[in-house]
Amino acid sequence: EPEVTQTPSHQVTQMGQEVILRCVPISNHLYFYWYRQILGQKVEFLVSFYNNEISEKSEIFDDQFSVERPDGSNFTLKIRSTKLEDSAMYFCASTQQVSYRGNQPQHFGDGTRLSIL
Amino acid sequence: GQSLEQPSEVTAVEGAIVQINCTYQTSGFYGLSWYQQHDGGAPTFLSYNALDGLEETGRFSSFLSRSDSYGYLLLQELQMKDSASYFCAVGGKLIFGQGTELSVKP
Numbered sequence: 622e623p624e625v626t627q628t629p630s631h632q633v634t635q636m637g638q639e640v641i642l643r644c645v646p647i648s649n650h651l652y653f654y655w656y657r658q659i660l661g662q663k664v665e666f667l668v669s670f671y672n673n674e675i676s677e678k679s680e681i682f683d684d685q686f687s688v689e690r691p692d693g694s695n696f697t698l699k700i701r702s703t704k705l706e707d708s709a710m711y712f713c714a715s716t717q718q719v720s721y722r723g724n725q726p727q728h729f730g731d732g733t734r735l736s737i738l
Numbered sequence: 739g740q741s742l743e744q745p746s747e748v749t750a751v752e753g754a755i756v757q758i759n760c761t762y763q764t765s766g767f768y769g770l771s772w773y774q775q776h777d778g779g780a781p782t783f784l785s786y787n788a789l790d791g792l793e794e795t796g797r798f799s800s801f802l803s804r805s806d807s808y809g810y811l812l813l814q815e816l817q818m819k820d821s822a823s824y825f826c827a828v829g830g831k832l833i834f835g836q837g838t839e840l841s842v843k844p
Contacts, residue, residue: 625780654831654832656832658778660778662836663825663834663835663836663837664775664781664825664832664834664837665834666831666832666833669830669831677831679831710778712780712781719830720830721768721829721830722768722769722788722829722830723768723769723770723771723786723827723828723829723830723832724768724769724786724788725830726771726783726786727781727783727832728783729780729781729782730780731779731780732778732779732780
C-alpha cells in the first residue's frame with residue numbers, strides 16, 4: 622500500500638538554526654498538510670497546500686515557517702530560526718481529493734521528531 | 739472557535755467492549771472523523787460520520803448525533819493491539835481532540 626514517507630526520523634538542532642523537514646506524499650495525492658504534536662499533547666494543524674500554494678494555515682504557522690514543493694515528489698517544511706518550543710513531532714499528510722469536510726481520509730507519515738537544544 | 743472534548747484515558751480488558759466519547763463545539767460542522775495513533779506514530783484513519791447514526795467497520799463502529807454535538811467510537815472484542823490513543827477530529831484541516839489513551843489489559 623502506498624505510504625507517506627518522512628525524513629529524517631529524528632532531527633536534533635541548535636536553537637536559532639534553520640531546519641528542513643522532508644516528506645514524500647503518496648504519488649497521486651494532490652493535497653498536502655503539515656501537523657505537529659508536542660509530546661503528550663494533541664495533533665495540531667499547521668498548514669495545507671494545494672496547487673503549489675498554501676490553502677490554509679494556523680496561528681502556529683508564523684513567518685518562521687514556510688513550505689515548498691520543490692519538485693514533483695517532495696514537500697518540505699522549513700523552520701527558519703528554531704526555538705525551544707518548536708520541539709515536537711512533525712507529521713506530513715496527504716489526500717487524493719480536497720477534504721473541506723473531513724470526509725477524505727488523510728494519510729500520515731511516521732513523523733520527524735524535532736529536538737531543539 | 740472549535741473544541742472537542744474526549745476522556746483522557748480509558749482502561750478495559752481483552753474481549754470487552756469500550757466506548758470512547760467525543761463532544762464538539764464547532765462552526766460549520768460537516769462530519770466527525772476518528773484516528774488511531776500507536777505510541778506517537780502515524781495517526782491512521784478509522785472512520786468518518788457525516789450523518790446521524792452508527793457506521794460499522796469490522797470490530798470498530800462510530801456513532802454521530804448532530805443534534806447533541808456528540809459522537810463515539812465503539813471498539814468490540816478488544817485485543818491487546820488496540821492499546822493506542824484515539825482522536826476525534828473535525829474539518830478538512832483536521833482539528834483534533836486531546837485524544838483518549840486506551841489501555842487493554844489481559
